Amino acid sequence: MSPIREMLSETGITEQQWRVLRVLAEFGRMDTKTLADRSSLLFPSLTRIAATLRDKKLVTQTRDDKDRRRQFIEITAAGQRIIDERSPHAAQIVAGFKDVLGEDDYERLLDLLERLDPGAQP
Amino acid sequence: MSPIREMLSETGITEQQWRVLRVLAEFGRMDTKTLADRSSLLFPSLTRIAATLRDKKLVTQTRDDKDRRRQFIEITAAGQRIIDERSPHAAQIVAGFKDVLGEDDYERLLDLLERLDPGAQP
DNA sequence: TAGCAACAATTAACATGTTAAGGAAATGCT
DNA sequence: AGCATTTCCTTAACATGTTAATTGTTGCTA
Numbered sequence: 001m002s003p004i005r006e007m008l009s010e011t012g013i014t015e016q017q018w019r020v021l022r023v024l025a026e027f028g029r030m031d032t033k034t035l036a037d038r039s040s041l042l043f044p045s046l047t048r049i050a051a052t053l054r055d056k057k058l059v060t061q062t063r064d065d066k067d068r069r070r071q072f073i074e075i076t077a078a079g080q081r082i083i084d085e086r087s088p089h090a091a092q093i094v095a096g097f098k099d100v101l102g103e104d105d106y107e108r109l110l111d112l113l114e115r116l117d118p119g120a121q122p
Numbered sequence: 123m124s125p126i127r128e129m130l131s132e133t134g135i136t137e138q139q140w141r142v143l144r145v146l147a148e149f150g151r152m153d154t155k156t157l158a159d160r161s162s163l164l165f166p167s168l169t170r171i172a173a174t175l176r177d178k179k180l181v182t183q184t185r186d187d188k189d190r191r192r193q194f195i196e197i198t199a200a201g202q203r204i205i206d207e208r209s210p211h212a213a214q215i216v217a218g219f220k221d222v223l224g225e226d227d228y229e230r231l232l233d234l235l236e237r238l239d240p241g242a243q244p
Numbered sequence: 245t246a247g248c249a250a251c252a253a254t255t256a257a258c259a260t261g262t263t264a265a266g267g268a269a270a271t272g273c274t
Numbered sequence: 275a276g277c278a279t280t281t282c283c284t285t286a287a288c289a290t291g292t293t294a295a296t297t298g299t300t301g302c303t304a
Contacts, residue, residue: 043252068299069253
């Protein structure tokens with residue numbers, strides 16, 4: 001992941017914060033549990049990351065009126081902008097993996113990892 | 123690594139502390155730089171881990187008399203005992219990876235990872 | 245309806261990764 | 275010798291993973 005981290009260091013955003021933003025950008029507003037699932041984070045981590053992102057005005061948090069234990073998180077325009085600006089670069093980095101291995105071996109690698117840890121990243 | 127972490131949780135030792143102890147058990151007394159290399163740790167991490175292990179009486183630190191900036195680290199009998207007691211179990215867990223994938227695919231996986239990140243774990 | 249179990253989030257406590265800044269000792273050069 | 279540089283290690287500051295304890299809400303049930 002180091003090339004990704006490098007790219008992100010310019011933005012002052014970490015790998016995990018990036019992951020959360022990407023999930024929000026892709027799927028839109030969602031509750032915390034779903035967000036934790038989709039970004040592969042534990043709740044305590046998500047709590048802190050959400051707080052950080054909120055402070056940076058990259059997401060907004062809103063309580064569920066029906067069940068006030070719950071909350072929803074949504075990406076802001078500023079957050080979306082970060083994703084939009086960087087995701088081509090990120091995609092290119094990931095494509096680099098395929099370049100190194102070749103399409104076939106890349107798939108093979110994903111297969112092997114999947115078998116080691118089924119469902120890790122569906 | 124989660125099965126490994128599980129095993130270690132019984133001993134009150136973390137994954138990285140375990141790694142440091144294993145390297146020391148295998149190669150014996152060595153300077154910090156070599157230890158950091160062999161256990162894939164950055165210096166600041168190693169400083170803290172060494173301090174923790176020293177507090178637990180699992181390693182000893184000694185200054186190099188010729189160059190007092192340097193120090194050597196050595197595993198104690200207590201540390202060695204932990205390794206001896208747990209390493210069969212750990213080996214068995216690693217063998218589990220091979221069981222899941224089979225010998226051939228296990229080697230294939232190591233190959234692919236090596237190509238992605240040459241020299242990560244020689 | 246009062247009381248309690250279940251659930252969602254948060255906080256706490258500890259260990260680590262990571263980058264940057266500091267401090268002490270050794271080296272090199274004048 | 276005197277001083278800048280380099281080297282080795284430590285601290286600091288921040289973000290995260292992890293487990294456990296806590297807080298606030300719901301909802302069920304006696």
